[in-house]
Amino acid sequence: MISMDLFNLVFSFQTLYLLVVGLVATTLLLRGLFIINREKRQRVKSAGKMDFSEAVISPDAAQSTHDHQDDDAVVIERSRALQNIEDRFSFVKRFYIPLVLIISGTLALLPFLPTLPATYLSLVTGVIAGIVGLAARPVIENAIGGVVLTFSQPLRINDTVIIDGQYGTVEKINLLHTVIKVWNWRRLVIPNHKLLQKEIENLTLGEENEWAYVAFYVEPQTDMDLVKSIAKKCMNSKYREKREAPSFWIMELEKDSILCWVAGWAANPAHSWALKSHARKTLIEQLQKNNIRFQMAHSNIQLDQKSASKIEL
Numbered sequence: 001m002i003s004m005d006l007f008n009l010v011f012s013f014q015t016l017y018l019l020v021v022g023l024v025a026t027t028l029l030l031r032g033l034f035i036i037n038r039e040k041r042q043r044v045k046s047a048g049k050m051d052f053s054e055a056v057i058s059p060d061a062a063q064s065t066h067d068h069q070d071d072d073a074v075v076i077e078r079s080r081a082l083q084n085i086e087d088r089f090s091f092v093k094r095f096y097i098p099l100v101l102i103i104s105g106t107l108a109l110l111p112f113l114p115t116l117p118a119t120y121l122s123l124v125t126g127v128i129a130g131i132v133g134l135a136a137r138p139v140i141e142n143a144i145g146g147v148v149l150t151f152s153q154p155l156r157i158n159d160t161v162i163i164d165g166q167y168g169t170v171e172k173i174n175l176l177h178t179v180i181k182v183w184n185w186r187r188l189v190i191p192n193h194k195l196l197q198k199e200i201e202n203l204t205l206g207e208e209n210e211w212a213y214v215a216f217y218v219e220p221q222t223d224m225d226l227v228k229s230i231a232k233k234c235m236n237s238k239y240r241e242k243r244e245a246p247s248f249w250i251m252e253l254e255k256d257s258i259l260c261w262v263a264g265w266a267a268n269p270a271h272s273w274a275l276k277s278h279a280r281k282t283l284i285e286q287l288q289k290n291n292i293r294f295q296m297a298h299s300n301i302q303l304d305q306k307s308a309s310k311i312e313l
Contacts, residue, residue, distance in 0.1 A: 014111050025104035032096055039151060040089040047081045047157065081157040084172050088150060091175040095143055145192030146175030155202055160269040162201040163190070183273075203269045209241060212272040213263035214279045215251070215297035220258055222292055224250070230290065231262035234282040239275040241265040257295070 150173070155161055159170045161180065168182035178195050180188040190198075203210065214234075218227055228248045235246035244265055252259035262279065266272035280296070287294045 017111055018108055021104055021108045025100055029097065029100050032100065033093065036089055036092055036096065040085065043085045043089075043156075044082060047078065047085060080171075084157055084174075088146070088173060088175060092147060092150060095147075095175065141193040142176040142191050145194075145196050146173070148196060149173055149178070149192055150175075154200060156204075159202055159204040161203065163188070163195075163198055210266050210269055210272040211263060212240075212266045212275045212279075213261050214276055214283065215259065215261050216283065217254075217257040217259055217295040217297065218287075219293045220253075220256065222258070224258070226290065227260060227287075227292065230286045230292075231260065231283060234279045234286060235262055235264040235275070237275050237278045239266055239271040239278065241267055259297070 149155070155170050155173075155178075157170055157173060161168065161170060163180060166180065166182045166188055168180045168188065170178065171181045171187070172179040175192070177192060178190050180190065182188050214231075216231075218224075231248050232246045240246070241264070246262060246264040249261045249263075250258060251261050262283070264275065264279075266275045284296075
């Protein structure tokens with residue numbers, strides 16, 4: 001009689017325990033899927049409003065006479081972003097559901113473990129833990145990093161960033177790695193767990209417009225009014241925002257040169273890149289045309305009065 005009562009007590013405890021584990025697992029599963037789907041909808045909505053200008057203007061786009069990016073290119077880039085979001089969250093679901101089931105199954109088996117021989121249990125547990133730890137560590141680290149990137153959003157698809165001195169656009173964020181399209185159109189692939197440890201300069205977050213400037217040197221005896229007029233005209237480009245006129249400053253007076261800056265606002269990093277390239281090209285042409293001796297910042301190029309160049313290596 002006592003043995004029967006004890007059996008019923010144990011059986012009732014195990015049944016109640018299994019019911020609680022099942023209820024908690026179901027709640028976690030449904031709640032987690034709800035959060036994942038909610039975040040996915042928010043990302044899709046954000047991608048629908050995103051500006052898909054390139055971090056580096058392509059040669060074809062730079063030579064185009066149109067003021068807007070090609071509509072087909074925008075559609076393609078938006079489709080890629082939406083597909084990347086779909087793939088990423090699908091991977092999160094495939095990772096999350098088995099994880100909850102495995103943890104729930106392990107917890108459900110805990111009351112029955114004492115019936116197994118301790119030696120066999122320790123041996124099997126040690127072997128499984130060792131194999132999983134060695135083989136799956138990089139995958140697990142990158143998957144966790146991908147989940148953190150997905151929900152914390154230090155960077156997003158099409159953000160313009162600088163990572164390890166590389167300037168480019170975030171092209172793809174998977175659960176295991178992130179792809180950056182750098183300035184020379186190559187791809188920088190970074191594992192997610194390493195990306196979380198890097199310092200990232202996100203040029204897209206915060207102020208949308210970007211201040212673009214070009215620095216150059218002229219000789220002390222140069223007519224500065226003429227230089228100012230030439231420099232400001234060089235900033236007249238379709239890539240410059242028209243909300244404010246270009247600015248010109250004399251930044252430094254050195255022994256044998258004057259450091260000048262000319263600057264203007266651009267709508268985004270892509271237009272800033274193109275604006276500076278246009279301004280440098282036009283500035284060189286106009287200074288040569290007016291026989292003004294100059295030197296671009298961070299270079300050793302000098303022009304004589306006949307506009308002949310000499311490059312000092």
